[in-house]
Amino acid sequence: MSGDAHRGPAAALRPALPGETPVLAAIAEAAILGLTGEDYDEDQQEAWAAAAADEEALAARLEGQLTLVATRDGDPVGFAALKDNREIDMLYVHPEVAGEGVGSLLCEAVEKLATARGAKSLTVDASDTALGFFQQRGFVPMQRNTVQRGGVWLSNTTMEKILGAPAGPVH
């Protein structure tokens, strides 16, 4: 958890605010350009970052999704989007705070929300960079995909996690 001694200061979570798309687009772009270089070449990173940072497309994509924003000292540092209560559509953490538990905090909250809303499982099309992260969280690789971003081909892996029973009493 974010309170661990080896992690940075605690992050807080809140729903995304209206009009916050540009900040989220900037986080996605920074995460892709700053964190995925060992797994994707420069052309792939740039095409993926450009697609993810397209503010109009991102606003349309986030509409209807449950989007959680992680903040440090009030500043957004990461976000996760839950689609149709069954798929993690996006998870991005700013490189400046990567490895400090923010991704885990976001993912855990999304898993809990989906569970509370009745989901039995969650899927994610995990980037090669995030594969180990999701595997550590109990997601299992199901299928390898090749997708196009701005005319460039990238690989990812559909992963699935079976969600546990809700912690609280069931009504």
Ligand SMILES: CC(C)(COP(=O)(O)OP(=O)(O)OC[C@H]1O[C@@H](n2cnc3c(N)ncnc32)[C@H](O)[C@@H]1OP(=O)(O)O)[C@@H](O)C(=O)NCCC(=O)NCCS
């Ligand atoms: C994947 C990502 C969201 C992880 O966020 P993060 O805040 O760095 O993750 P955390 O600090 O919570 O990491 C939690 C654990 O996962 C591990 N982990 C993180 N990234 C990992 C990776 N790429 N491979 C293996 N393990 C990883 C950490 O070591 C940590 O382990 P620990 O608890 O034993 O110390 C972030 O690296 C990111 O934004 N990547 C670029 C964009 C991307 O690929 N997004 C996913 C699209 S599906």
